Amino acid sequence: MAYVATRGGARAIEQAERLFRTEMGAIDAARVAEIRAAMPYLIDRVMGEASLYDEDIAALALAQTGGDLYEAVLLLRAWRTTQPRLQVAEPVAQDGLFTHRRISAAFKDIPGGQLLGPTLDYSHRLLASEVLTGTPFAPKPVDAAPTPAPATQPSVAAWQAANDLVDLPEPDMTRPDDIPDVTREPVLFPSKRAHTLQSLARADTGGTLALGYAAMRGYGKAHPTVNELRLAEAEVMVKHPKGTEFSAGRVKVSQAEVVSKSGDKLSLGFAATLGWNEVKCISAATLDLNSKGAAKGSATEEEFFLYHTEGVESSGFCIHFKLPHYVTFQSSLDAMRDANAQKAAPQTPDQEPAE
Amino acid sequence: MSLSSLTKPWQPMSYGFLDASAKREIRRKMLKAVAVPGCQMPYASREVPMARGWGTGGLQVSLTLINPKTCVKVIDQGADDSVNAASIRRFLAQVSGAPTTLDTLKANLIQSRHRIPEEKLTAHQTLVLQVPNPEPLRSVQPNMSIARQMHGDADYGRMWLQLYEQIVRSGRVMQGASYPAMVNGRHVMTPSPIPRWDVPKLHMAQHLTILSAGREKRIYAVPPHTRVEPLVFDDVPYRVEDHGDLTCHRSGARGFFMNEIPLPDGSAAHEISDSEYGVKTIRTRDGEAVETGDTWYINGLIEDAT
């Protein structure tokens, strides 16, 4: 029998991809635009996990992957990594954020006020099934408030610090260009603060929720109180080579501060991400709150949660088990069969291991 | 000064996909890996257009080394036409224009998952092994920071204890693939999940081996002429898979690592795992003039390189 190494592999993968794409059909600019317009929160989630802010490119990634989120994020990350870095923008301060929504669970009212903003929190989760039978679901227009909310809001932690309830972290004076970048160096532990916050910002939403929820249920030491949750837009300030500072545009950001009592002060957990993603920010801030002094190997230990909420790595490794492993399997079988054969055979003294 | 003077003309894709800074990072860490054989060097592993765990570490090394004259071979489980090998080979060719080959002897750069070819590699070849888990201590210490400290202290007691316990319980070391090996007498490394059959091929080899884990962001190396000694006890010798006496049902060759193919009648057939070596064997048998290299194993036994 001839043993010809057919190039079956090459043909098979080509056809398998075609099969996958057939269902979605051709992708055009209109489809991308529709995804962008219809799914802003999905776009936000994907942009956050990809750490790449561009709604059109995110929508394209969703179109191209048929909405497989892990594939979409990988596609964006792989594209992002090849893009040149022209500038590091100026830091964004909480009280400079153009704030759409800012709420606190810690106080009934806060300086600047509770600002509900856009949310489904108090909506009744009822399917608009009439849409399927031909009645469009048209949202009612917003009635503007008599006075507009202030565009910027101070942080709740700032008020607490002024009242000696919490110690704010020392201002980090690192020049923007020198901030450690998790996409340019590996995370090593104990992790640099910048690496922790960046990793959480691009962490997988579901993974962050799973571990954050474990901490909330009691596997963490600290029970979070949401000091503030904020959805906002941040001005991206960059410098022209001539020295002029200018805004390159605004990006949506979300952030959460959570606190818990720790001795005679409150301790603070923080997370922020590109795009509006409340679940991720609260979960990530809860993990941050719990990480100090967490036991090695526990879900709230920094090494544990940063490694295991990395969506591109974890999803990739998970699906890699689909790859053939017959060589490693063969190797294990060999050891197992030999051990079983030895057990079946009468023991001779020289088979005993040395002490 | 203008923005354009600070950057380069836009290209849809860099040569070899990776941008210059990604390549420089890999280069710097490859040099450190060679300087301390077997020691895992952390590196800023970039995302590439393949999923993590699918050879992204090996791919980044290959993309850094490749140029239009590099002759590339890619195998997975020993086979050139395995789907993922085909995918990686196609990508490498597409982004570099480098020629590809199935012939081990013709390749300058061999990227492999889980196998080392049966024909001996020579000084002009570089082997890039894809590594899922670079940490040999993971089974005794899953925490990376503690494991790193153990490597720093050359504290391999728990590793030895694990092997000892296996011998006590099962009468032999139960480690299948990824058999831990001491490199240059100092660092214990995992040779990636190559079978035990392949580990001796790294010992005092002619070629350079780079092992790269993209997801775990670690790179390590075995330079040529470097000691790679599987961890064994003096009185329990290292044992490769019992494949020396198996016969390939396609080529009739004996004495190489085999794939076991279950048959409907309950029995099993075997075929050479190194697919291109199997092809060469058949062609030689059929009277074709095929150049076959020296093999590490002769009659199912490996020569002692020390």
Next chain:
Amino acid sequence: MQPVPQPTADETRANASFAALLSALSRPGQIQTLPTSGEAGVIEALLDRECRVACADPRLLPQVMQTGALIAEIPQADHVFLGQMTTAAPLNDICIGSDLYPDAGATVVVNATFDNGVRLGLTGPGIDGETTVQIAGLPADFWQLRKQRIRYPMGFDLFLLDGARVMGLPRSTTLEVL
């Protein structure tokens, strides 16, 4: 489908420089050839804004700074260019990394002359048994100081340059003055 990208001249040069450096370090004592003479190829292939560089030869500074690398003192530098050395003293300050992170040990580039001068016997990874090389143009106590500073796996890795020729001496190489 996108066409196969073509390597730029920079890319081709950096790729060839690195091939020479990798071969040199993998096979200590064997001389490799860089595509260009002197340090330029090393700088181009290895350095960018992630690096901290100490540079004894001011003529290299413009090229080093153009890579975006930070200019540093020797103890803080991950890449050290010592040029033509008159005293071996700078070796005292070179970062050798730590037990935990041996990769922090610096890469050191020095000018030398091959094929005459001190005879050295080399053993270690990358060397088939033992090899002998001859190197001139280095301070008398250079080799002794190198030996003192290396505490394997901590240490620094040397590239000796003689024009476009390069020899690598990783910290794993044991070296005996014959």
